[in-house]
Amino acid sequence: MTVSARIGIVVTDPDFYPPEDPDHDTAPLVAALRARGADAVAVIWHDASVDLATFDLLVIRAPWDYPDRLDEFRAWLDRAEAETRVRNAPALVRWNLDKRYLQQLAQAGVPVIPTxxxxxxxxxxxxxxxxxxxxxxxxxxxxxxxxxxxxxxxxxxxxxxxxxxxxxxxxxxxxxxxxxxIAELSAGAEKALYAIDGHVSHAIAKGALLRSGGGFLGGVYQENPVPVEVTARERSFVDDVLRAVADVTGERIPLYARVDTVDSAAHGLVVVEVELIEPALNLHVAPHAVDAVADAVLRAAAEVTR
CATH class of the missing domain: 3.30.1490 (Dna Ligase; domain 1)
Structure with a gap:
């Protein structure tokens, strides 16, 4: 698929990304989009000199400093939404900022960790x-x-x-x-399932993160992503979760989503988190997913350039 469109991949300052948790996704995604004829560039979200209206589509990917600048990020969402098309949709992003969304998903029938x-x-x-x-x-x-x-x-x-x-x-x-x-979480059994345009594309095992008594294992937040297979049960589970997200928010199925899960003895298969803002897609360990992501972005761009 080729689309002639100007596409901004939304990130933050390169110096922000810590050595133990770099942005592995932007470079291969921009390259794949350019190979398909798009004018794709990385856009620093808080760079006031960027004219957002010059883009046909902005795709939020790695603005990982937004929790430190939450009011500014909300204002950026308002400005970006007023000037061009943004995916995931700003309304979906605003909803996903507060993890009390898990309570809404639970009320919609999605199994989550009791909270x-x-x-x-x-x-x-x-x-x-x-x-x-x-x-x-x-x-x-x-x-x-x-x-x-x-x-x-x-x-x-x-x-x-x-x-x-x-x-x-x-x-x-x-x-x-x-x-x-959740004992299985502490043992490193969390599984991140990625969905692109509503279809599961790949999954990783994230490994254990938290040290008992507070803080992280090894002293810093550092995932150890390992590609893993996705079962039919997990695919169906992600379908159910994304349908619930759409029902609760009234928004369309997200362009990209990460559904963190754990299969626990105490509670069964449950959602840990649904990340719809800036999930690292871990394309460096799942390079086959680059094409799926790029094609989904181009389909979204085609909707606004017709």
Missing amino acids: AYCAGGTEARAAIAALTAQGATRVVVKPAMSAGARDTGLFDAADPAASALADRIVARGGIAMVQPE
Whole structure:
């Protein structure tokens, strides 16, 4: 498929990406789009000198500093939406910024990790106590608005550091999420399933990330993506999740999505997170997916250039 269109792949400053977590996706995607006749370039989202109206399509890919500049990012979404077409759709991105979307998906019938959403430290301590009464020995505490597992901790349920983290999240005006530990997650069994234009394209095993007592294994956030097969059950599960997203938001199926899952003894196959803003697609370990992503972007561009 070839389309003559000007396409911006939305990223941030190259110096932002840490050595242990670089942007592996933009270069091969831009190259694939150019090979198909598109005028594709990387666009730094917060560069005020960029004329967004000159693009037929902006594709949000790696603006990974947006949690540090959330108000600015929201304003950028408003401006970009007013000046051109953006995928994933800004309305979908705004919805996905707050992990309380998981509560909406659960209400729509999607299996998710049981979660208490706490607006105060007292609520968080009560949630931890309730999990302890149900037999949980360890808990996860994290903010409802974050990325890259920032301010996310795995703790013994009796560890005061768990409620202390919840207090810090709430003190900043956030919502603290309290969940039981999923043993399979701690063992590294999380699986990221990628869907491009609603079709599962590839999957990776992410490996364990959290160290008990708070912080990351190895001291920094670092995934170890390994390509894995996708089962028929998982494909069907992703289909169900994306249909629920569309039903809840009233938006079309996203151009790209990462559905993080774990198959747990306690809860079955459940959603950990649905990332619709800037999921790393890990194209360096799944190069066969580059064509699918590029073709999907071109189809989206063709819709606005007809």
